[in-house]
Amino acid sequence: MSINYVMHSVYHYSAGQIFEDARQATRDVLDSGHVPIATGGTGLYLRWYVPR
Numbered sequence: 653m654s655i656n657y658v659m660h661s662v663y664h665y666s667a668g669q670i671f672e673d674a675r676q677a678t679r680d681v682l683d684s685g686h687v688p689i690a691t692g693g694t695g696l697y698l699r700w701y702v703p704r
Contacts, residue, residue: 667697674690674697675701690702
């Protein structure tokens with residue numbers, strides 16, 4: 653299963669929206685019985701995304 657999100661550069665897409673979308677995508681993957689794998693982006697977003 654693969655979930656890919658691509659936004660056109662003309663849209664305003666905040667870090668908060670990225671966070672919410674990533675969390676929802678993770679919930680969708682977990683609900684389907686699969687293990688989510690987050691790749692790409694910067695360490696900044698990954699550190700913010702992963703709970704401590």
